[in-house]
Amino acid sequence: MSTKITVTVNGAKHIDKVEPRLLLVYYLRDVLKLTGTHVGCDTSSCGACTILVDGKATKSCTMLAVQADKCKITTIEGMATNGELHPLQEGFNQCHGLQCGFCTPGMIMTAADLLKNNKKPSEEQIRAALEGNFCRCTGYHNIVKAVQYAADKMSAPRARKTKKEAAL
Amino acid sequence: MIPVSFDYQKVKTVDEAIAALSNDNSKILAGGHSLLPAMKLRLSQPSKLVDIAAIASLKGIKEEDGEIVIGAGATHADIAGDKLIKSKLPFFAEGASMIGDVQVRNHGTIGGSLAHADPAADWPALVLAADAAIEVQGSNGKRRIKATDFFTGLFSTSLQDNEIIVAIRIPVPAQGTKTSYQKFSQPASRFAIVGCAVMRFPDGKTNIAFTGVSDNAFRDSNAEAVVSGKVISNDSIAAAAKAAVQSVNILSDHYASEEYRKHLAKVYLKKALQAVA
Incomplete structure (x- = not known):
């Protein structure tokens, strides 16, 4: 038995017929070919598969594709706009927030959920928010710095300046 | 890990959910954060999942007739951030914020956790200490089960087949509690x-x-x-x-x-x- 779902992923609407047991992460990777979302532990522990479902950080290995019907999904592929990296992506790059990079998409998506609700998180709050995301390379220090970098950049009055520059 | 194949039905009301549970091997799917991991390990192999996430009446937290009423579909994150809970039942907010991680709290529900009755879950201790009643609904209507009568053993509760938890009701604690x-x-x-x-x-x-x-x-x-x-x-x-x-x-x-x-x-x-x- 397959079920019809309609999902909006990174702004694009998709209508597909899926088997109810298909996990959301495999729908994204195998059906939509969005392989930036990784399968790490496959047991709801490591957070590598984290995406945003209606804005909320979600382990996509622990959700069925059918549960995401009518939801808005953002994956790591949806973070950059017009070829410009999202401040979080830039932060991980600038602060050397990754080594092998396997956990990075999940880290960025969880951090995006944090920064949406907390513009200026403390180090402690960043570490608490990333509790469900494991990194086996970095020891987390530079990941925390990367999130702080993004928080600073996102709260800077950059947009206004750009507008002013554009007016000139 | 892939669960065994199953049928899937999304319902909009509690009555619809109860009717959909007629098959013995059906399971309720709420947040799925206890059930899906068990299904992926094939420890649980239901033939049908009844998805109750879209039932509006199971959401929400309110005060009503001297009770704090938490809808069974409230997520751990909903409860951790709720003003009423923070002011009148602060240990529910503290406990909710200690469950799993952000991603788990965003989807896992209080009703799902209670029905699953993991011996190491947080909600059972909290509802017991708060003198809560678990309100359940089945084909014979609603009934209340005292928290002290609800947990009967390892992953076991006094819920009957075809019954579904609809709310958790806690007497509003006196000022100074x-x-x-x-x-x-x-x-x-x-x-x-x-x-x-x-x-x-x-x-x-x-x-x-x-x-x-x-x-x-x-x-x-x-x-x-x-x-x-x-x-x-x-x-x-x-x-x-x-x-x-x-x-x-x-x-x-x-x-x-x-x-x-x-x-x-x-x-x-x-x-x-x-x-x-």
């Missing part, structure tokens, strides 16, 4: 190796509940008798800790032996009592 939830977490899963919930009313009546310690969460009447109606002092705290977790089967696993778990239970009871002193 103090609460605390103290937990020693498993560092990876954040499940409680020991969790102790305490509610102390202005008249000195003290409710004490443990999770993680035994086959199911329980109220510790021996420890309650030591401190109820008496001043909380170093001596009475020590006496309560001495009396606690007697005559229960204490769990033992690779992480915490029976002896260590028993010790932790006493330590975490002391912390909780100090917090409400």
